[in-house]
Amino acid sequence: MTLEKNLTEERRKSLTILDESQDMRIQHSSLERNIAKSSNTLFLSAPYPGNQKFGGQPTGLLYALSILADRKESEYRSKESVKEALEVWCPSGTPEFEGSTLEKELTRYVREKKPKIVGVSTFSISYKNALHIRDLVKKLSPETIVVFGGAHEDNSISYYRKRGKIDADFVIGGDGAYLLDELYRIIEENPNSSADQIKEKVEKRRREFGKSNGAGLMLFNTRDGLKDVQSQMSIDSNKREPLKLDQLPLIPRYLLKDEDSLSRQFTIFGDKKTAQVMVGQGCPFGCGFCSEGIKRTWYDEDSPKSINPARNINHVERELQKLKKEGYQAIFFDDSTFFAKSKDYMAKLLSLLRKYNFEWGCQTTQNSVHQMESLLPEMRKSGLSYVYMGIEHYDGQMRDSFGKSIGGGNKFNGYSIEDTFKLLQDNGLRTGISLTFGHPDPASPDEETRESKTTASYSIDRTAELMDKFPNIAGVSLNLITYHPGTPNSERFERKGRNIEYTSHPNKRFPFTSFEEGIGPHPKGMTDGLASYIFDYAKQRIKEEKLWM
Numbered sequence: 001m002t003l004e005k006n007l008t009e010e011r012r013k014s015l016t017i018l019d020e021s022q023d024m025r026i027q028h029s030s031l032e033r034n035i036a037k038s039s040n041t042l043f044l045s046a047p048y049p050g051n052q053k054f055g056g057q058p059t060g061l062l063y064a065l066s067i068l069a070d071r072k073e074s075e076y077r078s079k080e081s082v083k084e085a086l087e088v089w090c091p092s093g094t095p096e097f098e099g100s101t102l103e104k105e106l107t108r109y110v111r112e113k114k115p116k117i118v119g120v121s122t123f124s125i126s127y128k129n130a131l132h133i134r135d136l137v138k139k140l141s142p143e144t145i146v147v148f149g150g151a152h153e154d155n156s157i158s159y160y161r162k163r164g165k166i167d168a169d170f171v172i173g174g175d176g177a178y179l180l181d182e183l184y185r186i187i188e189e190n191p192n193s194s195a196d197q198i199k200e201k202v203e204k205r206r207r208e209f210g211k212s213n214g215a216g217l218m219l220f221n222t223r224d225g226l227k228d229v230q231s232q233m234s235i236d237s238n239k240r241e242p243l244k245l246d247q248l249p250l251i252p253r254y255l256l257k258d259e260d261s262l263s264r265q266f267t268i269f270g271d272k273k274t275a276q277v278m279v280g281q282g283c284p285f286g287c288g289f290c291s292e293g294i295k296r297t298w299y300d301e302d303s304p305k306s307i308n309p310a311r312n313i314n315h316v317e318r319e320l321q322k323l324k325k326e327g328y329q330a331i332f333f334d335d336s337t338f339f340a341k342s343k344d345y346m347a348k349l350l351s352l353l354r355k356y357n358f359e360w361g362c363q364t365t366q367n368s369v370h371q372m373e374s375l376l377p378e379m380r381k382s383g384l385s386y387v388y389m390g391i392e393h394y395d396g397q398m399r400d401s402f403g404k405s406i407g408g409g410n411k412f413n414g415y416s417i418e419d420t421f422k423l424l425q426d427n428g429l430r431t432g433i434s435l436t437f438g439h440p441d442p443a444s445p446d447e448e449t450r451e452s453k454t455t456a457s458y459s460i461d462r463t464a465e466l467m468d469k470f471p472n473i474a475g476v477s478l479n480l481i482t483y484h485p486g487t488p489n490s491e492r493f494e495r496k497g498r499n500i501e502y503t504s505h506p507n508k509r510f511p512f513t514s515f516e517e518g519i520g521p522h523p524k525g526m527t528d529g530l531a532s533y534i535f536d537y538a539k540q541r542i543k544e545e546k547l548w549m
């Protein structure tokens with residue numbers, strides 16, 4: 001059954017006047033409200049393909065929905081109605097899609113609601129689950145439009161262009177919020193159109209898309225090949241301004257299914273209701289395995305860079321006020337390197353945090369902890385209780401190979417890791433650390449890792465010693481370096497003519513399944529033997545409750 005059958009005769013007649021060529025927007029009419037309300041849409045964060053559940057709210061997906069939700073709020077004047085029309089699911093880890101709870105719930109949803117759009121936020125590691133979602137939706141409802149966006153898409157645009165096709169009806173890369181809203185308008189104004197007809201209408205509305213804010217693009221397959229529409233079209237693509245987070249509305253957390261219980265799964269703050277908040281994007285470093293460095297491109301060969309100033313303080317204050325009203329008790333700042341801000345900015349943010357009285361935590365780097373030393377006591381007073389840092393490795397040669405020096409950061413800051421933990425301990429701060437194993441060796445033709453049992457044991461031993469010395473270290477997570485699109489490691493390997501299957505799971509077996517992203521593609525040399533050794537040795541040396549595996 002299509003949406004068409006739900007339409008009353010009155011609505012049906014009125015639809016004929018909604019011709020896209022007239023670019024008519026019958027805002028606030030009860031008519032449009034009714035039509036839109038009947039077109040349910042579902043957005044999902046593609047679940048991790050393992051049993052691990054990464055606690056936290058899907059900020060990227062919520063930012064993508066922020067303009068649309070804002071528009072719908074002013075049309076419906078009721079958050080409940082918006083929530084009914086725009087559902088957001090954040091499913092638990094789904095190692096096998098077939099037979100999973102997600103498969104059952106999605107089947108029920110699609111059969112009952114026949115959504116006009118299903119949007120999926122993708123990660124490289126969870127891309128296969130995104131494809132399962134697409135297949136199921138298309139099997140049950142072929143004319144539902146499936147849209148992909150998110151971290152994997154942002155970094156795969158040049159790959160799609162080379163390949164000449166995408167895996168969904170639409171892929172949005174870069175700033176997604178305005179493009180998604182524009183696409184939604186077309187779909188709601190043309191509820192009877194097929195996916196192909198919607199694509200034709202998108203092409204006709206190229207100019208409207210071209211006027212939208214931000215630096216982003218939307219790809220779609222057509223019989224004549226892969227096409228796109230782009231925002232800020234009248235400006236040279238390398239001069240387009242990416243959106244700052246304060247140019248978007250506050251993220252619509254209320255759309256989350258089971259918002260309250262989902263927000264209590266970020267165990268760092270016990271079961272306190274925790275919000276993920278971002279005040280800035282990008283990172284001043286440029287680690288080989290990460291796509292966050294500020295000099296990385298967002299989405300295309302000649303695209304704008306992700307250098308973005310931090311959010312305006314008043315905009316942040318509005319979010320804190322709202323969170324307080326909604327009963328949130330804690331905040332985790334999801335900025336890649338939270339302390340990479342000016343001290344002046346940070347001081348203003350701290351007075352806000354003090355005023356609103358949240359427990360809070362963040363992720364940052366060892367270097368930046370020292371840069372913020374003078375503000376740490378004030379941070380503590382304002383509610384900071386937890387800092388997460390990537391130590392990555394202790395072996396000098398290994399550290400050289402991924403270089404936190406690229407992109408303007410300092411590799412050597414004059415402080416030992418002991419100095420850093422002492423500083424954090426003196427300020428009463430719990431700390432979480434992450435270690436990474438299996439960094440590729442750029443000097444090797446195959447980029448084979450130099451990681452060995454010796455180097456891995458060294459890292460684990462040092463961590464164990466530090467944990468004995470500094471009880472404020474709450475835990476350590478162990479990661480195996482995984483190739484992701486858009487990272488310096490991957491780009492260097494590709495330049496050597498190598499092809500990387502970013503979404504593949506070549507290691508879907510024990511012990512890889514115990515590591516974060518362990519099942520994904522790793523540099524050569526991360527063998528079963530080495531991974532098992534790291535797993536066993538870490539279990540032996542680090543207390544169970546502090547080993548986050």
Ligand code: B12
Binds near residue numbers: 043049057276516
């Ligand atoms: C919040 C966050 C999470 C949250 C929520 C993620 C979610 N579902 O949205 C949690 C904690 C669950 C999480 C988990 C993981 N994450 Co994470 N996460 C982030 C983080 C820190 C912030 C994302 C964000 O809000 N950015 C700001 C917004 C404005 O930008 P954005 O995300 O690019 O979103 C824009 C567009 O992409 C687009 N968009 C986003 N989603 C959608 C959806 C649709 C339908 C559309 C049309 C558009 C669209 O519109 C947005 C607004 O313009 C990023 C790093 C970062 N700083 O960006 C990493 C990051 C996205 N995570 C990453 C990874 C690897 C993981 C994990 C594997 C764990 C790990 N080892 O780190 C898991 C995987 C989870 C899974 N489901 O498989 C990588 C992704 C790399 C890749 N190519 O896949 C990133 C880039 C960090 C990094 N550099 O390694 N993560």
Ligand code: SF4
Binds near residue numbers: 283
């Ligand atoms: S410091 Fe962290 S966020 Fe920045 S580039 Fe390195 S790993 Fe990525």
